[in-house]
Amino acid sequence: MKRPVFIAECGLLCARGGNAQAVAAALWAGESSSSTRRLGDREFPYFSLPLAEPNWLKHAEQAVRHVGTQLGPLPAETPLFVASSSFQIGHFEQQGEPFDLPAANAAFSCQIADWLQLSGSLTSINNACISGFSAIDTARSLIAGGQIDDAVIIGIELSNDSTLAGFAAMELLSRTACRPFDVRRDGLVLGEAVAAIRLSSTPAPWRIAGLRTGLDAYSMTGPDPAGGPIGRVTVDCLNEANLLSNEIDLIKVQAAGSPGSDLAEANALRQVFGEQIPPLVSLKAALGHTLGASGISELVALIACLDAGKIPATAGYQQADPEIWPIFPVDRNIRQIKRALLSLIGFGGGLASMIIERA
Amino acid sequence: MVYLDTLLSQHYSAESLAAAVRTAIGKPLRRAAPLTQLALVGALACLPENRRHLPSALLWQSTGGPRAETQALLREVFIGSGEPMPYDFLATQPAIAAAQIKPYFPGLQSASYFPLAKKGIAEWFQTLTLAINWLEEERYAQILCAHLDTNTGTATGHWLVLTKLPLEKARFKLQLNCIGSSPQLPDTPDFPQLLSEAPINSLALQSPAGFRLALEFTRL
Numbered sequence: 047m048k049r050p051v052f053i054a055e056c057g058l059l060c061a062r063g064g065n066a067q068a069v070a071a072a073l074w075a076g077e078s079s080s081s082t083r084r085l086g087d088r089e090f091p092y093f094s095l096p097l098a099e100p101n102w103l104k105h106a107e108q109a110v111r112h113v114g115t116q117l118g119p120l121p122a123e124t125p126l127f128v129a130s131s132s133f134q135i136g137h138f139e140q141q142g143e144p145f146d147l148p149a150a151n152a153a154f155s156c157q158i159a160d161w162l163q164l165s166g167s168l169t170s171i172n173n174a175c176i177s178g179f180s181a182i183d184t185a186r187s188l189i190a191g192g193q194i195d196d197a198v199i200i201g202i203e204l205s206n207d208s209t210l211a212g213f214a215a216m217e218l219l220s221r222t223a224c225r226p227f228d229v230r231r232d233g234l235v236l237g238e239a240v241a242a243i244r245l246s247s248t249p250a251p252w253r254i255a256g257l258r259t260g261l262d263a264y265s266m267t268g269p270d271p272a273g274g275p276i277g278r279v280t281v282d283c284l285n286e287a288n289l290l291s292n293e294i295d296l297i298k299v300q301a302a303g304s305p306g307s308d309l310a311e312a313n314a315l316r317q318v319f320g321e322q323i324p325p326l327v328s329l330k331a332a333l334g335h336t337l338g339a340s341g342i343s344e345l346v347a348l349i350a351c352l353d354a355g356k357i358p359a360t361a362g363y364q365q366a367d368p369e370i371w372p373i374f375p376v377d378r379n380i381r382q383i384k385r386a387l388l389s390l391i392g393f394g395g396g397l398a399s400m401i402i403e404r405a
Numbered sequence: 406m407v408y409l410d411t412l413l414s415q416h417y418s419a420e421s422l423a424a425a426v427r428t429a430i431g432k433p434l435r436r437a438a439p440l441t442q443l444a445l446v447g448a449l450a451c452l453p454e455n456r457r458h459l460p461s462a463l464l465w466q467s468t469g470g471p472r473a474e475t476q477a478l479l480r481e482v483f484i485g486s487g488e489p490m491p492y493d494f495l496a497t498q499p500a501i502a503a504a505q506i507k508p509y510f511p512g513l514q515s516a517s518y519f520p521l522a523k524k525g526i527a528e529w530f531q532t533l534t535l536a537i538n539w540l541e542e543e544r545y546a547q548i549l550c551a552h553l554d555t556n557t558g559t560a561t562g563h564w565l566v567l568t569k570l571p572l573e574k575a576r577f578k579l580q581l582n583c584i585g586s587s588p589q590l591p592d593t594p595d596f597p598q599l600l601s602e603a604p605i606n607s608l609a610l611q612s613p614a615g616f617r618l619a620l621e622f623t624r625l
Binding site: 085086123124125131133135138139142143145147149150151152153154155156165166167168169170171172173174177180184187188190191192193194207208211212213214215216258259260261262263265266267392393394395396 | 469475482488503615
């Protein structure tokens, strides 16, 4: 990297609250309640945004404008990167037949740019669950390379039945709750979120020390259970940051409550960190798995926790899995974290690791 | 300095795409969406066998994306049974293409899908700039950049392969320079074809608003 890239501003709206500090406080308090969504005869827990607006497009507009405001004034020419796995499919569900989708599949990004009053370059990224980190990686590379100085990266995932039905059809969803690394874990719980960061070449309290993406082709819906590809991406990220594994103070794991992925992640942690595994925290049992928005929403929530010096407990974890033990999330605690590693394991084989450190 | 090793444009009908897949790998690519099939035949056509194991990234963009597959999913969910067949849902997820083609392209380490926001406008400038940055960092030995689209009955793929070191058949060198006076080509999906057919030795790719540098191509 030719020049460092900093996280200058953050914005967040998710099931736990309307800004990063409120979300961090809710996480510290152990809040993890969810609502439900019905699909035919089945009902699934779901983390909805605290917005009452029933019209999908107006709901999206409220959420995007709310998060945009948290970033402060932005020059109109600031490049915008949009990460999502479903974009505006919920709008077309409400529109009904003939499901007249736009000719360009990320046309919704133009709408988001208008809501944020940004008219600079516009890039959309859909890498399923790692979309957010892929978008950050893209923007960071362009800032580090000197082609741009600042960028807004927004992750957006809003309620829709198509995604819920697709995940349900593949039996990937829990009918009860998300239980990261717990022996009773039985699947994901999806949710909505809109989160944004402004990256900048201008120094700010947090710097991106490393970010690497990878690919696990073991299957289309789950990682290699041995964890090899996940471990390799983590090592690539450590190498890019020029750090040893024992220099990581905290890991925000993917740990979405999936029986296979959680085990694969635990095996990867063993390979990379040996017996000295840093404290672990998972946020998905409190925020939901927000797919294309998960990377950015969890990053923003984690930074708010770290800024407060309060590491939350992992909701949903109660009973150790003998296959995963002795890897388990930490109890809530107060500590100063200098460097944190964040891990994403994507549907479709995408992997991503990012290290942030205090500047 | 980075080199443009391969320029490739492919056009298929639905039938000829399936045939091209069988020719490329000796069998059909099971349960693969048309965009995935197009990605496979393009990637394999760009890379000789001895380069498929090298550390590689795929940066691909699409205007329409999985449009027909998404419409089929919506019909299944809202008019049909309420829950789609799993592979019908997977067909709407472009991100899985990389996992499906990796067995035939073992060096593929990372892939990013860039859905486009406007018809007729592409993001070659940005994907190529990203590729140059990553090659200069030595993240990968080669980066494949593509624009892929499957519309009613047709499939079109445009490809550029960038390498850090010049290969014997390298066609252009690429540099990020201050915006100069070289003739500019528009950033459209068929840019590789326009570049291939351009009768001049040096030209630039139109840069998006807010970017300080121009991407210059010089024929070797």
